Amino acid sequence: MIVDEKTQSECFENIVQTRRAVRKFNPDDYNPDAVTKSLARAHLAPSSSNMQLWEFYRVSSPNKMKELSRYCMGQNTTETAREMIVIVARPDLWRQRAKSNYDFVKTNLGDRPAFKGRSALSYYGKLMPMLYNNDILGIRGGIKMLVAWVIGLKRPMVRQVNGTDIRIVAHKSAALAAQTFMLSMVAEGHDTCPVEGFDSVRVKKLLQLPRKAEINMVITCGKRMPEGIYGPRFRIPLDEVVFPI
Numbered sequence: 001m002i003v004d005e006k007t008q009s010e011c012f013e014n015i016v017q018t019r020r021a022v023r024k025f026n027p028d029d030y031n032p033d034a035v036t037k038s039l040a041r042a043h044l045a046p047s048s049s050n051m052q053l054w055e056f057y058r059v060s061s062p063n064k065m066k067e068l069s070r071y072c073m074g075q076n077t078t079e080t081a082r083e084m085i086v087i088v089a090r091p092d093l094w095r096q097r098a099k100s101n102y103d104f105v106k107t108n109l110g111d112r113p114a115f116k117g118r119s120a121l122s123y124y125g126k127l128m129p130m131l132y133n134n135d136i137l138g139i140r141g142g143i144k145m146l147v148a149w150v151i152g153l154k155r156p157m158v159r160q161v162n163g164t165d166i167r168i169v170a171h172k173s174a175a176l177a178a179q180t181f182m183l184s185m186v187a188e189g190h191d192t193c194p195v196e197g198f199d200s201v202r203v204k205k206l207l208q209l210p211r212k213a214e215i216n217m218v219i220t221c222g223k224r225m226p227e228g229i230y231g232p233r234f235r236i237p238l239d240e241v242v243f244p245i
């Protein structure tokens, strides 16, 4: 830690309070280095089993920006953005990612137990393929759900094991990277807006993505204009959403 805890807490509080969904960006003030830095930080976000089933597409050429904004329904935030980042979930890359993890573990850790007595090598070499390998008809997923249900009768068991579950897993991790990116942009004196109002078919085509890639969200980037904040923040009271158990 390079600052004391109090300073760190105050800095983070300030970042969280400052981040807003910005719908109008300043046309005259922008530093793309903020995006470069923030992408490097987003890349450090946690991901399920460290599988990193995500990709970040940096859209900054005027033609592509225009097209992307059209596919985001011409929203104010996309029309005025200085750059846009498309966060893409890639559940289909599981084989490559499991292998990268396997190779990393082999080089750096050997075959030591890492996950509840299971060696990290068998985790990435056997368990991940078993979990992520799903067929288009969902037959494997159905069998896995049945097996999980039977095992679950006797002991706690992970139930999210079919193809849809795996897609959700990839989106959860991608969204954590997205949030890391947005908070970092504030730390760099910039602003963002997450966008999910888009035509995913057209956005995928624009980015030349394969069929199984999925758009997680588009993030607009820039520096806010005062009128780019649409109003005071609204949140459901904390005591209505936090439940001490």
Ligand SMILES: Cc1cc2nc3c(=O)[nH]c(=O)nc-3n(C[C@H](O)[C@H](O)[C@H](O)COP(=O)(O)O)c2cc1C
Binding pocket: 019, 020, 021, 022, 023, 075, 077, 193, 194, 195, 196, 197, 198, 217, 233
């Ligand atoms: C997944 C997601 C999708 C969103 N999609 C849009 C969008 O398409 N257009 C938009 O203007 N804002 C969008 N927002 C921004 C929210 O409306 C905004 O975060 C919310 O109103 C809370 O405001 P705040 O971020 O300023 O605290 C999205 C936010 C999230 C998390």
